[in-house]
Amino acid sequence: MTRASPMQSSEEQARIAGAYPQFFTPDWRIRAPIIGGFAAAIALFVFGFIALDISWGRVWAGFGRLGEFVFLMLPPTYGDTNLPFDFLKSLQETDKLMLYVGSMVETLAIAFLGTLFAAIIALPFGFLAARNVIPNIFAHFAVRRFLDTIRSVDTLIWALIWINVVGLGPFAGILAVITSNFGIFGKLFSEALETADTRPGEGIISTGGSGFHAVRFGLLPQILPVFVSQVLYYFESNTRSATIIGIVGAGGIGQHLYEQIKILEWQHVSFLVLLVLVAVVVIDFISSRLRFAIIGTNALKR
Amino acid sequence: MALAVPTLPDHQAAALAAAYARVVAVKRRQTMIGALAVIVLVYVASFYGEVDLAKLFGNIGSFFNYIGRLFYLDTGAHVFTNPSEWFWGITQKSKWLPLLFETVMVAYLGTVIGFIGALCLSFMSAANMVKSALIRNTAKRFLEFCRTVPELVFALIFVVAFGLGPLPGVLALAIHSMGALGKLFSEVIENIDMKPVEGLQSTGANWVQTIRFAAIPQVLSSFVSYSLLRFEVNVREAGIMGFVGAGGIGQELLVSIRKFYYSDVSAILILIIVTVMLIDLGTERVRHKLIGRESRWS
Known part of the structure; x- marks a missing residue:
């Protein structure tokens, strides 16, 4: 041609x-x-x-x-590679490994409890801040600004404040994650509520259902999957922020990371970073699987 | 008009009701199992997280006390009675205002460097731009690494390498922004209209020319819009970079919290919040304009 x-x-x-x-x-x-x-x-x-x-x-x-430093970081290890093998030292090394893994579990506990309880506490505030649930403009404006203020203070700063209340340790970290996520979830929930379709609720009322029925069978099935998927998404992001609140003494792996960087133990640093990476990837995998299961593939791709 | 509600004969209705009950029972069982799993996890996690509700409820008053104290000056007067004393630091040389400016600049430089890095790597990691799976996956994994490691960890390492000051903060934010923006950018690129790309390829244009004249015009406004959003996030992050000595107002804030300079804490926090809000308002207008003209860019 x-x-x-x-x-x-x-x-x-x-x-x-x-x-x-x-x-x-x-x-x-x-x-x-x-x-x-x-x-x-x-x-x-x-x-x-x-x-x-x-x-x-x-x-x-x-x-x-x-x-x-990158050269010195390889290979990542929790022990001391320069000394020859001996039994006592290997026991100490195992101790160190357990310490690191234990604080990684602590980090995950902080992220999990922080996310879950932030979501539970934020739920009623989400309703208060939603325009279609509370028609009073002053009420929802006030709640919104309140949530905005809490949201704009970083988790690390909340951690410093909570340390004054409950002392050093992971509990302060949990409370810090709860506080800062409370602001985020309140806003996200109220937005989800505002975009919800009111017709299913009206349908239920028209067939003789009560207001409670309208919320339970008309509103909740629409918003619950959205809420759960947002909460799962933030669980992953909170795992990352929970790794650093240890820097100010609020528990988790951040404290070890901070110490090992300060004393220039680069192999330990890379081992800890690797631990964080693996944990985040695993959490990401689990939470995206759960999100798929809850809201379906198509809804997620929107 | 009388409405006849169709009712099924009893034996058919009973079968349907039983089927419905079965479906609901399965769903209920799943919910129960899920709830049980969550409860067990909460129990285990609260053991590892050293949750102590008694301590919390015993001391919850001191939390609200602390928040309240933030709004009182050292003299015991309410901060609103003496705003010049409250914000004493903004008139001082090399105090709050210069530090706030430094914070914003750290965020800006970090965002720009991250934007440039993300621009290069996003085209390499987009499935419709690069055929080689090896290059694509390498770029993707690298971006993933950059956004998974928290900024503050990068900042800690960079402080040791580059010394104290804004430079490690800039680089830490740049790396994290590159990872976060690179992912968003490559998603935008993967969703472009491929017809202009094919048109250019058919005229014999090379890879760079194809990207410049077929892809960039379609994606540039979304890229800028995402970067402006990232800038706002980075200003927030730059506010705490000072905690590890990586520049900005964070150092001052940390000192105020540690030394219980209550009114300083609230003043600095308000300065940060107002700055972030102003940037949010400013960038929001630009972003709306950008999204409006998206189709016209050529």
Whole structure:
């Protein structure tokens, strides 16, 4: 099959370009704001670079040291690879392993309890902040701002505050995760409630059901899968934040991570990071399986 | 008009009712098992989490006391009676305002570097742009690693490598933003209209040209919109980078909390919250504009 060659002669090209200038010259009304926007972003970047007093010398030296650390991190271990094997030492090493795994379990416990109880406590507040449940504009505005304020304070700061109340340890971490997630869930729940379809509830009322029946059989089946999937999603993200609250002393693996980095035990650091990675991947796998099971594949892909 | 509700004969209705009861029973059983599993998990987790409800309820008053104390000055007066004393730090040189500026700048630089990294890696990890499964999976795993390790852990390691100051904070945020944005970007790329791509490939354009003229015009506005959202998240994160010495106002906040400078804690928190809110408002308008003109970008 012979096809017409897409190549035109140069005068042919010039003729076409002359005939349809709108396709062959850039439209500056569209292009100028894009180029202007990026130029402004780059200018701000350069300004920030200078304002933060970042010198290239430090950057390169730092990357050199970082490369060294990565080299020292291999292979990840919980023991001491430099000494020859002996029985007593291997017992101590097993102790260390148990300590690390134990604090990983603690981290998971913090994330699990924190997420679950934040969701339970946030449920009534989600109803209060939803426009279609509480028609009073002042009430839901007040609840919303309250939730916003709680949400904008980081988990780490809540952990510091709770340490003052219940002392150092994982319990403070659990309470911190509960507090900061309470704000997030309250907002998410209220949004889910506002987008819920009211017709099933109306149908139930029209067949003689009570208000309770309308909520139980009309509203709850719509929103419960959404709630559960959001909670499961946040469980994974909380596992990650629970790994760092140990830095301020609120339990979990973060404390060991912090100590091992401070004493430059890089092999232990990489072992702990690996432990966190594995835990997060496992949690991610389980929670996405559960989400699929609860709300179905199609609903998730929306 | 009389409505006749159709009723089935008893034996048929009974069979249907039994079937319904069976289905409901199965569902109930599943719910019961799920609830039981959750209860067992809660019990085990509260053992490992050292949950002590007695301590919590015994001391819950001190939590609310603490929150209340945040709004009183050292003199015992309410903060609202003397705002200049409350926000004393913003008039000081190299105190709160410069530190707040540093926080925002750390977040901005981190976002920009993360954006550039994500731009490169997202095209490499998109299934419709790269044929080689090896390159794609390597890029995907790398992005996954970058967003799974918490920012603060990167910051801790970078503080040792680069020294104290905003630089490790910038890099930690950059790596995390790259991981998070890279995933979102590659999802956007995988959903583009492939016809322009095929059109360009048929004219003999190379890979870079195809991406520049077929893919970028379709994805740029979503990319910028996601990055603006990320910037807001990063400002929040940069606020705590100072906890490990990686720049920003976090250091000042940590010192205030540790040393019980109650009114300083609330003042710094309010400064951070207001900054995040302003950035949220500013970027929201830009994002709405971007989404509106998405179809017009060419």
